[in-house]
Amino acid sequence: MAKALEILSTENELFRIYLFYSCVLVLKVLLMAPLTAIQRFKHKAFANAEDAISEKVKPKTHDNVERVRRAHLNDLENIPVFLVAGLAYILTNPSVWLATMLFRVFTISRMIHTIVYAVYVLPQPARFFAFLGGLLTTIYMAVQALIYFFV
């Protein structure tokens, strides 16, 4: 059995790859806030009275704002659990190639998901497949780790 202290080392290529994709995903999630702000100002749809540019603008919702917010929430539902599953998975000492592929498929899937949901809306099943790409990679990693660490 591999030792975690050799795996959780910045000299270990796979751990570096994991940290790289983690940071890409962190920045991707953070991008949703300015994206929401742009839509709020464009449609004058603010959540709070104090946010509006003028006192005459009452808080309201707009579907383009809500689409970005739903895409953001979907990120929160999928990205933190992926980062946990991914860390558990690399501790099972998997092939670097396969693990890198899984991180890449997940990251690209989540980016496509946001684009087709909230930037350039495409008909289904575009969003469904982007969601599935993220879901299946996470489930695969979590199940592999679950079997490996079964106590």
Add this chain to the structure above:
Amino acid sequence: MAKALEILSTENELFRIYLFYSCVLVLKVLLMAPLTAIQRFKHKAFANAEDAISEKVKPKTHDNVERVRRAHLNDLENIPVFLVAGLAYILTNPSVWLATMLFRVFTISRMIHTIVYAVYVLPQPARFFAFLGGLLTTIYMAVQALIYFFV
């Protein structure tokens, strides 16, 4: 003081137990998405026009869908912070028995919470106690770690 490099080792039983419960919780969170989808199709209550099976079905909400969504959001409010508190806690070198009990109580509490909230609705205080089970275990672990790592 215990060394983290001995604790964060896959040869350390407690770290393996932590990783096992983490993966169980990851899969539990991911299960909320198909659970939401089932309720959406059952009640024809979709969030987006492009998701509906027919163009005549307008986006709408339904309480059974919203219950699953609230249970999902409650998971997001409690599970990621538990995983952080749990990791900090095992680095304090606690008793394996107590830590395992805390992970188990948290995991079972969260499962009961979802069931009584969104699958088979029970009157209060069922959900309140399930929520409390998760909350108190997390607070205990975070406070123990806070005292241990106080700088």
Add this chain to the structure above:
Amino acid sequence: MAKALEILSTENELFRIYLFYSCVLVLKVLLMAPLTAIQRFKHKAFANAEDAISEKVKPKTHDNVERVRRAHLNDLENIPVFLVAGLAYILTNPSVWLATMLFRVFTISRMIHTIVYAVYVLPQPARFFAFLGGLLTTIYMAVQALIYFFV
């Protein structure tokens, strides 16, 4: 290049500081649940029929409840990604002083954010600057780690 196994040690001051602020932030997020409950009881605005103190109280929303819920969601959008970026950042072997400052600015920013959003509402740009304090520290750490771990 620094070895992760020396960094991820409870004997390493920076890792201890990271764990300390992580636990503070975990408790801060958990505090949002009782804060929401207080507002729900105060305004008799419950999300579910079974939560109300009397059967005559129908589920409804109230802006003071929604403000706490939006502050809570904003925490979920920013705190887990900060904890990931922060861990990746300390693995780049930064100055202890700078890293501690970044953790401190983030933590205080998030506390101010909740206060001006949901406890004692202040006009903008109070919340905007509190949000920015959290966002910029996270982006800085994620970008630094991204460059360091670029593969």
